[in-house]
Amino acid sequence: MDASDSTPESGAGRIDTDSTYYELYQKSVELGTWDAEKLVEKVGFEEDREVWESLADDEKEQWARVISYFIDGEHAVAQDARRIMTTVSTPWFDRSIEKEMFASALALEEAKHTQFFDLYLSNVMIDKFPQYELDTRRGGVQIPRTDACGAGKMFDRQGTLQAQAAHGGDPVDIARAATNYHIGVEGILARGGYFAKNRMMQEAPLTLLNKGFQFISTDEGRHITFGLELLEELIEKERQGVPEYQGVQNAIWEQAVEDIGYITDTGYFITGDIGDPLGVDFDDLVNRGARLAGDMLFDTLDIDNAQPRDYMQAAADAMEEARDNDYGEVIEKYDHIYEQKKQAAGD
Amino acid sequence: MTKLTDIEGTDFTASDEEIEAAVEDAAADLGMAPERVSEEVAYILDSGSGRVNNEGVAGAAVGSNADTHDDPRLEALDVFKLRQEL
Amino acid sequence: MSAQQEEETYELEEYWPTTAWLEVYEADLTASEELSEKMSGWGQGFNGDFVFEINNLPIEENTVGDLPEEVWSALDTGIRQLPDGVLDTVLEDAPEEVQNGIEEREGPLAERAANELLETRIENAPDKVWEGLRRVMPEILNDLLDELEENVTDEGHVYAWIGLEDGDCTGTDTLMELDERDKGFVLTGEYEQWVRLVTGELDVVEGIMSGELELDGDMQKILQYSDAALLMTDVASETSKRFLF
Known part of the structure; x- marks a missing residue:
């Protein structure tokens, strides 16, 4: 229960217990090993089912849009975790077991997040997800709602970037992948989602879902810190003038700008596009996202040559597309594709 | 490592004394040192970064947990207590 | 004191933040053809007026x-x-x-x-x-x-109201209370951050992202008219000024 209390006495062997990565790992052991099944058992589905059933269809739809991108996002990350483990063990980082130890904890946690959402969605929200059960690795696709918005594209991009980074990628590739995942997906898209769920919980208090989100966001906080530490290492080497690391900050900024387009689209998809029945408020969501991005990119990483107006422009471009987008039609299209895949898988 | 009562946030409604008392009660229930509980709860909120950045917990109390009076530190303490039971 | 120094005087409109300066800013906004173009349609069907909320002028500590x-x-x-x-x-x-x-x-x-x-x-x-x-x-x-x-309010805040519609500045005003006039958008910051903004040292987007400035209003409209919104703050930084503090 209180494992790290014994650290000073047990001393350090080959593991550097002073490393931030070790601390993150240790905190994962202490805080991240919650049991999703036990959580579900302890809190139970009943109260949430009751609230869910009392919701109007558009309110259910708003939750469904948020949860779709969470479950597909967690699923995508669980798949990519093995690539992150490979990437952090490459010689581009000062080789150390501590990063791999943390990455292994991250892999477990992402799998557990997928497990929690899988349990929740199947037991509470299933009426909104007739097309859900097909694993993307067994010939399936993302949930149609995820595919219809920027998040779906972002997760596809994440897979490509993580693969490039893990399989012979250089520091610039690694910086792109880490920015996309730790800053974009976890740092803004997911945290924007928590912001949204906090607002939605006021109107529709789904207790078990809230508890799950609290554990998940606690785990994600460590993942984000881990990602920022990795990026700081790469930036440090670039600033020292190590030739192979030149271009790292530029890649971080370019990726962040690309990702804010996907994120803005998703933000609109879960709020303005459906009339925001549970009162998230798109304006507040945008402001929160901007702050989260600013904290990470400017305060923590302090990247050089960033042009904040590029960031706003990318969000503006995404918003322009979003306004003209008929998401319902896109969801229907993906529904159709999903149905075909399901039949094919069943055959 | 950030101390729980050193964390800054705009929406803190409980006093430091209330936080310390709640931590001591929780520590007694869990059979842990209060300092250790305080440290873990702070870590839940900021992942060691010194800033409140856990959106999922920090704003979670809204409307759903009367016991924590919307203070994210108390909400995080609740998360920690529940985590110890899982 | 030399005679030369005594001659060094400025008009009220040159000092920032004053209502007289705000009127010069209004004239500069009106004169900007680029703004007319980029803000075409702005404020039609929604309130496009802005308030620049400049908080905590150092009137308590300064003499x-x-x-x-x-x-x-x-x-x-x-x-x-x-x-x-x-x-x-x-x-x-x-x-x-x-x-x-x-x-x-x-x-x-x-x-x-x-x-x-x-x-x-x-x-x-x-x-x-x-x-x-x-x-x-x-x-x-x-x-x-x-x-x-x-x-200036007793707390040292300045609320500068700027009327904007369809590419034109329809007027300016200073308010003693934020709710004195209708507005669609409020850009808020501490006096020091505003000084950085209107000298061009702080980019408005970076200011919002870093939390040094806050923008309250319809973000869809801001993103739709992002060029115009940025130009508005650019004009403010280009309008000449002397700082009171």
Whole structure:
């Protein structure tokens, strides 16, 4: 229960217990090993089912849009975790077991997040997800709602970037992948989602879902810190003038700008596009996202040559597309594709 | 490592004394040192970064947990207590 | 003080933040063809008016002597040059607090009087001047004290309202309360951050992302008209200005 209390006495062997990565790992052991099944058992589905059933269809739809991108996002990350483990063990980082130890904890946690959402969605929200059960690795696709918005594209991009980074990628590739995942997906898209769920919980208090989100966001906080530490290492080497690391900050900024387009689209998809029945408020969501991005990119990483107006422009471009987008039609299209895949898988 | 009562946030409604008392009660229930509980709860909120950045917990109390009076530190303490039971 | 320095005076409209400066900004916004083009359709079907909320001007901690030298130097010189007899007459009508303050100081009367006035905190200055003093005060200081009384809240905030519709600035105003006029957008920041913004040191987007500035309003519209919104702050930084603090 209180494992790290014994650290000073047990001393350090080959593991550097002073490393931030070790601390993150240790905190994962202490805080991240919650049991999703036990959580579900302890809190139970009943109260949430009751609230869910009392919701109007558009309110259910708003939750469904948020949860779709969470479950597909967690699923995508669980798949990519093995690539992150490979990437952090490459010689581009000062080789150390501590990063791999943390990455292994991250892999477990992402799998557990997928497990929690899988349990929740199947037991509470299933009426909104007739097309859900097909694993993307067994010939399936993302949930149609995820595919219809920027998040779906972002997760596809994440897979490509993580693969490039893990399989012979250089520091610039690694910086792109880490920015996309730790800053974009976890740092803004997911945290924007928590912001949204906090607002939605006021109107529709789904207790078990809230508890799950609290554990998940606690785990994600460590993942984000881990990602920022990795990026700081790469930036440090670039600033020292190590030739192979030149271009790292530029890649971080370019990726962040690309990702804010996907994120803005998703933000609109879960709020303005459906009339925001549970009162998230798109304006507040945008402001929160901007702050989260600013904290990470400017305060923590302090990247050089960033042009904040590029960031706003990318969000503006995404918003322009979003306004003209008929998401319902896109969801229907993906529904159709999903149905075909399901039949094919069943055959 | 950030101390729980050193964390800054705009929406803190409980006093430091209330936080310390709640931590001591929780520590007694869990059979842990209060300092250790305080440290873990702070870590839940900021992942060691010194800033409140856990959106999922920090704003979670809204409307759903009367016991924590919307203070994210108390909400995080609740998360920690529940985590110890899982 | 040399004669050359004494000639160095500026109009009220050159000082930021004042209502007179805001009118110059209005004229600059109106003159910008680029803004007319990029803001075409702005405010139609929604309220496009802005308030620039400039918080916590340092009127509590700063004294009259902390204002730009050209604002108070003529007062200082004038008082120090007045024969004691004349100065006595001027001070006769001074508020009791000012008279006591002068009394408690040491040194020649003119020096005591000048120091008392220059060391007055800006927030208290409008209450400490009297008709007789206003007659020997430079006009700019008079105007600035009026500005302070009429356009800065007791807490030291300035609410600058800027009417905007379809590429035109429809007017400007300063408010004593934020709710005094309807508006669609409020850009809020501390005085120091506003100084950085209107000197071009702080980019408005970076300011919002870093939390140094806050933008309240319809973000869909801001993103739709992002070029125009940015241009608005660019014009503010390009409009010439002298800072009061």
